[in-house]
Amino acid sequence: xxxxxxxxxxxxxxxxxxxxxxxxxxxxxxxxxxxxxxxxxxxxxxxxxxxxxxxxxxxxxxxxxxxxxxxxxxxxxxxxxxxxxxxxxxxxxxxxxxxxxxxxxxxxxxxxxxxxxxxxxxxxxxxxxxxxxxxxxxxxxxxxxxxxxxxxxxxxxxxxxxxxxxxxxxxxxxxxxxxxxxxxxxxxxxxxxxxxxxxxxxxxxxxxxxxxxxxxxxxxxxxxxxxxxxxxxxxxxxxxxxxxxxxxxxxxxxxxxxxxxxxxxxxxxxxxxxxxxxxxxxxxxxxxxxxxxxxxxxxxxxxxxxx
Amino acid sequence: xxxxxxxxxxxxxxxxxxxxxxxxxxxxxxxxxxxxxxxxxxxxxxxxxxxxxxxxxxxxxxxxxxxxxxxxxxxxxxxxxxxxxxxxxxxxxxxxxxxxxxxxxxxxxxxxxxxxxxxxxxxxxxxxxxxxxxxxxxxxxxxxxxxxxxxxxxxxxxxxxxxxxxxxxxxxxxxxxxxxxxxxxxxxxxxxxxxxxxxxxxxxxxxxxxxxxxxxxxxxxxxxxxxxxxxxxxxxxxxxxxxxxxxxxxxxxxxxxxxxxxxxxxxxxxxxxxxxxxxxxxxxxxxxxxxxxxxxxxxxxxxxxxx
Numbered sequence: 001x002x003x004x005x006x007x008x009x010x011x012x013x014x015x016x017x018x019x020x021x022x023x024x025x026x027x028x029x030x031x032x033x034x035x036x037x038x039x040x041x042x043x044x045x046x047x048x049x050x051x052x053x054x055x056x057x058x059x060x061x062x063x064x065x066x067x068x069x070x071x072x073x074x075x076x077x078x079x080x081x082x083x084x085x086x087x088x089x090x091x092x093x094x095x096x097x098x099x100x101x102x103x104x105x106x107x108x109x110x111x112x113x114x115x116x117x118x119x120x121x122x123x124x125x126x127x128x129x130x131x132x133x134x135x136x137x138x139x140x141x142x143x144x145x146x147x148x149x150x151x152x153x154x155x156x157x158x159x160x161x162x163x164x165x166x167x168x169x170x171x172x173x174x175x176x177x178x179x180x181x182x183x184x185x186x187x188x189x190x191x192x193x194x195x196x197x198x199x200x201x202x203x204x205x206x207x208x209x210x211x212x213x214x215x216x217x218x219x220x221x222x223x224x225x226x227x228x229x230x231x232x233x234x235x236x237x238x239x240x241x242x243x244x245x246x247x248x249x250x251x252x253x254x255x256x257x258x259x260x261x262x263x264x265x266x267x268x269x270x271x272x273x274x275x276x277x278x279x280x281x282x283x284x285x286x287x288x289x290x291x292x293x294x295x296x297x298x299x300x301x302x303x304x305x306x307x
Numbered sequence: 308x309x310x311x312x313x314x315x316x317x318x319x320x321x322x323x324x325x326x327x328x329x330x331x332x333x334x335x336x337x338x339x340x341x342x343x344x345x346x347x348x349x350x351x352x353x354x355x356x357x358x359x360x361x362x363x364x365x366x367x368x369x370x371x372x373x374x375x376x377x378x379x380x381x382x383x384x385x386x387x388x389x390x391x392x393x394x395x396x397x398x399x400x401x402x403x404x405x406x407x408x409x410x411x412x413x414x415x416x417x418x419x420x421x422x423x424x425x426x427x428x429x430x431x432x433x434x435x436x437x438x439x440x441x442x443x444x445x446x447x448x449x450x451x452x453x454x455x456x457x458x459x460x461x462x463x464x465x466x467x468x469x470x471x472x473x474x475x476x477x478x479x480x481x482x483x484x485x486x487x488x489x490x491x492x493x494x495x496x497x498x499x500x501x502x503x504x505x506x507x508x509x510x511x512x513x514x515x516x517x518x519x520x521x522x523x524x525x526x527x528x529x530x531x532x533x534x535x536x537x538x539x540x541x542x543x544x545x546x547x548x549x550x551x552x553x554x555x556x557x558x559x560x561x562x563x564x565x566x567x568x569x570x571x572x573x574x575x576x577x578x579x580x581x582x583x584x585x586x587x588x589x590x591x592x593x594x595x596x597x598x599x600x601x602x603x604x605x606x607x608x609x610x611x612x613x614x
Contacts, residue, residue, distance in 0.1 A: 018331050032478065106588075106590070106591045107588035107589075107591075173585050173586070196445075196581030197578075197583075197584045198579055198580070198581060199578050199579060199580070200590065200591060200594050202595070215591060217585045220581075238609070271504075271505070272505055272506060272579050273505070274503030274504040276504075276505055276523045277504045278480050278507070279480070281413075282413035283414075284413045284414075284507060284600075284601075287506050287507050287598050288509070288598045288600050291594050291598065292595070293591075293595050
């Protein structure tokens with residue numbers, strides 16, 4: 001491995017997994033709905049929310065959503081009513097006017113909805129999908145990658161998967177996949193629907209003022225030679241077709257060429273398709289580390305308990 | 308789901324993962340070499356080994372291999388010298404006259420070797436490979452599966468992956484794959500070498516008198532239409548080509564049609580290739596559960612510590 005001043009020599013695939021899983025639950029307290037954990041907030045935000053007795057109340061170790069908010073609609077409305085003020089106070093990011101579902105665990109019922117811009121500050125479990133667009137097979141396969149537009153608020157100019165999107169409330173996973181494929185890369189519905197589910201990648205990442213508890217459903221799309229993706233919605237600057245081996249080398253030797261979580265999706269692809277092999281001493285750590293349970297364990301918290 | 312007396316209705320893919328991960332460390336104590344955990348033994352075996360002061364000594368919470376056994380060869384010879392007596396005492400299974408490496412963690416140095424037949428009783432970390440042999444692609448793909456010979460000592464008559472093998476000491480993973488492909492299914496070397504690594508599946512399973520800490524490297528082999536596997540070494544009764552959908556249904560509805568750990572390998576295949584999709588409510592538990600770190604965590608125990 002070549003290196004500049006020894007920095008790159010210390011890098012490897014595992015560093016991306018470590019980077020995406022840095023967090024400290026000691027700085028954060030849970031908030032609950034009806035006795036189940038809905039998310040985690042910083043102690044600072046907990047203090048602020050405790051000043052809103054119509055919506056939140058303190059418990060011995062965190063916060064609870066007020067009991068009188070008995071159904072998802074009431075809860076959504078009550079919390080939404082706080083967000084503008086929290087934003088003015090600098091406690092949350094800019095609102096996105098797109099709602100995420102708040103759930104205790106994947107597959108659980110919707111407890112309420114919350115604006116996407118507040119999802120990290122409230123530390124809710126979020127999901128989405130990332131799609132690997134691939135031309136050809138085996139060692140000579142090529143991967144379509146995107147470069148994010150230079151004016152995007154987050155990670156401008158960074159490399160990205162061909163298509164990816166957060167999961168908004170009210171759409172199925174496949175509806176969202178078809179929608180984002182159309183909007184981000186001009187992929188027709190029929191081609192988008194040929195994408196195959198290939199597992200998931202998860203991580204828990206502390207971010208300034210928040211916690212990203214994220215689970216990405218991974219899809220592989222066999223892109224026909226005749227199809228070229230086209231940027232439509234201004235989020236993507238350009239699409240590029242690169243040998244998978246070259247993409248692997250970018251991921252392995254650079255911490256920030258790709259948007260942080262895309263590195264994990266690509267490492268997962270490289271493992272599933274035999275580009276990273278068991279003779280890599282980090283192999284078990286990579287395979288397991290890509291899909292750590294999003295704390296708290298999605299099993300342990302099931303209403304029906306572990307089976 | 309159809310069911311007989313309601314039994315099958317309660318079954319699902321997750322049950323195989325639970326079954327392979329049943330264990331109780333409270334019944335077992337660690338044994339160490341040079342300060343690192345080499346394995347776990349039952350309290351009964353620990354008591355028996357403490358009667359061999361030239362080889363083992365008691366510690367506050369387990370056993371330590373005697374300090375004077377300073378290198379891997381000495382340790383291997385000293386422990387091997389006990390095995391016939393342990394077998395006579397009924398403390399270990401029949402010897403296999405094939406050695407496994409004893410390592411603290413995957414990719415770590417060989418601390419010693421031990422007969423395969425004693426690996427579970429000594430609770431050492433063992434590895435091997437399972438190979439999915441597949442004809443065709445997508446929803447119509449077919450899978451080659453094996454039926455184990457009726458006279459095999461373990462799991463006679465059960466269904467199995469096309470090829471699988473424990474990892475003997477002294478061979479590389481690929482050398483062993485080529486050897487087993489030849490012996491078990493008459494797969495020529497060139498075809499065997501075209502198998503692609505596709506990740507791993509791991510589990511920790513309590514067995515009578517022992518502990519199976521097992522990590523299976525998973526390979527996918529694209530089997531040409533013109534190739535038919537052939538049983539050679541008497542371990543396989545017959546090979547069958549079945550639609551992947553049919554194999555999935557066997558795994559989903561039957562706890563013991565396949566040899567226990569083959570179910571995990573097939574579930575992993577079904578996830579990687581989009582036969583099990585995210586609309587299965589168990590999806591996150593399946594993906595994560597297939598590759599739980601083999602306790603103790605392979606990261607935490609590294610000599611250089613977590614990075």
